[in-house]
Amino acid sequence: MKATARVVAEHTTSGTALRVLKGEAPLLPRRTGPSEVHFVGGAAAPLGGDDLTMEIEVGPGAELTIRTVAASIALPNRFGDASRLSVSVSVAEGGRLLWLPEPLIAAARCRHTTVSTVDLDRDAELVWREELVCGRHGEDPGDVRLTTVLRRDGRALYRSDVAVGPHARGWDGPAGFGGARVHATVFRTGETATTSSTPTSAVMALAAGGTVATVLGRDLIETRRITDALVTPPQRTGKAAVTPQGSTAIDSPLVRRA
Template sequence: MRAAARVVAAADGDRTALVVLKGEAPLLPRRTGPNEVHFVGGAAGPLGGDELRIEIEVGAGAVLHVRTVAASIALPGRDGAWSRLAVHASVAAGGTLVWLPEPLVAAARCRHRAESTVDLEPGATLVWREELVRGRHGEPSGEVELSTTVRRGGRPFHRSDLVLDDSPAVLGGARVFATLVTTKEIDLKIPEIMPLAAGGTLVTALGRELAETRAITDRLVTPPQ
């Protein structure tokens, strides 16, 4: 399956207008609040072999919060084929993007790549959270490759690459992995928080349950307006 979605938010006075809101199953965006969009899955997956793409554009002065209504479950396909989700977002000066999808669950025998690229103009605000659960209840994890690149003003702001499977070599006994990268500077002295060299903050949390990691990142996120 190949599917794409595109969301474009622009300032309209003191409101945010969604000038483009379109997608194909399983990437179906729906406006759910003044500054909020939820993606509603129209099909199972991603399945091995699927190629999915999301494009997000936030204009100057616009505020956009993006969520999903449910977790995504990466499922195995035929002949060990990889599935792929590519997300590209751009945020203009004075714009704000908050990306808070439900977690990705790596089902047994899946092979999935998630690639995120964010381009920020100087003065843009970003909160970008990604969560991974290694396997459904009682099953081992499949293979997942996570790649996240954030640029600000055309220069590197943050880059991370992570390859995970059912081996404990990377995360030890942790079942849930969560990261949050933000242009905001967070003045909390806890081990999970690391200031970024270009400004902003990286939060990394590990745990056996989703609630453990989400409790750390939830309090750092400004709620939708």
């Protein structure tokens, strides 16, 4: 299945307007707050053979929070085809994006790749969280690769590549996950958080500005004890977010795929 979703947030004199809010199953965006969008899984996804695209645009001075209503499960199809999700994000000057989806679960025998590219203008703000769960209960994960590239004014700010599964040699060894089932990463612009490190986590300041935390754990409860402290940005004043008329949406029925 091929599907595309697009969300565009713009700042107006009365706050943030969601000018575009459209998608196709299984990528169905739903407005759940003045400047908040939840993606609903309109079908099982990502499934082997899927080619999915998400486009997010935050205009100058606008604010947007992206979430999902549930975890995503990368599943194989009967032909062994690979699936792919491409995420393209831009945040203009003075804009802010909080990217806080629920985790991706790598089911057995899946072959999935997610590539996320984020372009930030000079003083744009970003909180970006990615969580990967290695297999459902009692199973080993399939092959998953997550590639994330963040740029500021066209220059590299941060790049991450995470690969797990049978074809990712050594991923679960002592130099990799070391038996952990959950991998979580949070990147945040702005004031640098206090750096720290343990055998299963590291909070680091980046040379180009911002903070990145990488955490390994047995479950999400364990990893979120650390990452939750980084995903709440400072409160802005004088920028109440509203959703005036002019937003567009596509309402599609939920469907199932065998």
